[in-house]
Amino acid sequence: MGVEIANVVLSDNTLKLAACVEYTGHPKAGQDYGTLIGKGPLNVELKDSFDGLDISGAVIIDFSSIESSCALLRKAADLGAGLVVGTTGLGPEVYELARVASKKIPVLVSPNMSLGVNLLFSLTEIVSSRLKDLFDIEIIEAHHRFKKDSPSGTAKRLGEIVAESLGVPYADAVQNGRSGLAQSTRPPREIGMHAVRGGDIVGDHTVLFAGIGERIELRHMAHSRTTFAKGAVVAAKWLGDHKPGQYTMKDVLGL
Numbered sequence: 001m002g003v004e005i006a007n008v009v010l011s012d013n014t015l016k017l018a019a020c021v022e023y024t025g026h027p028k029a030g031q032d033y034g035t036l037i038g039k040g041p042l043n044v045e046l047k048d049s050f051d052g053l054d055i056s057g058a059v060i061i062d063f064s065s066i067e068s069s070c071a072l073l074r075k076a077a078d079l080g081a082g083l084v085v086g087t088t089g090l091g092p093e094v095y096e097l098a099r100v101a102s103k104k105i106p107v108l109v110s111p112n113m114s115l116g117v118n119l120l121f122s123l124t125e126i127v128s129s130r131l132k133d134l135f136d137i138e139i140i141e142a143h144h145r146f147k148k149d150s151p152s153g154t155a156k157r158l159g160e161i162v163a164e165s166l167g168v169p170y171a172d173a174v175q176n177g178r179s180g181l182a183q184s185t186r187p188p189r190e191i192g193m194h195a196v197r198g199g200d201i202v203g204d205h206t207v208l209f210a211g212i213g214e215r216i217e218l219r220h221m222a223h224s225r226t227t228f229a230k231g232a233v234v235a236a237k238w239l240g241d242h243k244p245g246q247y248t249m250k251d252v253l254g255l
Contacts, residue, residue: 056080111153
């Protein structure tokens, strides 16, 4: 994702690639990042720490790990930079850290940076709020064989949106897969959650609303990781023009 984001930034003449940071002890640290990604020298050294970097007024785009995102949120305010977090599988701790950091800097955390997926979030909210008592709702997601978390952060967010519409806690409503012989018919206000892992699937998400005699499917398919990089850069450009606060992709899209 770092390379994808860098390529999007470098293709936009309104933006400047200020710094590139990898994990501590990265073997390529100290080398010119442009040379590393085949773009030729950019005079941007790959760092393995934020220490000593002057990025005040910039916007950091973070696609790392839960632990790294938490550490970055704790120090982002001191760096004086805005922060877009696109790391997947995030929990309540990250959002609480984002809330604290947002008092000093603009912060945006999203489980998915795709513009289309964030529109899917809004469409799911609209449809589920109107059909919650009439249709069964299932969420199916598919990703590449190397993805660690299941279900995906995007699928969880879709589940949370549906659960809010149903008026029940996510943990009580979600049924992760099914096996064996059911003891009764499908209970009302249950959210089926199904994860598929295989090959090099970038990311597919479907919200299925199944009624008697009809069904509605809201589906998003990502064809390339560039999709997420472009969305993250759009968010960063938007965030750079805003004051400290906690924002979402709905704000970016004006939804």
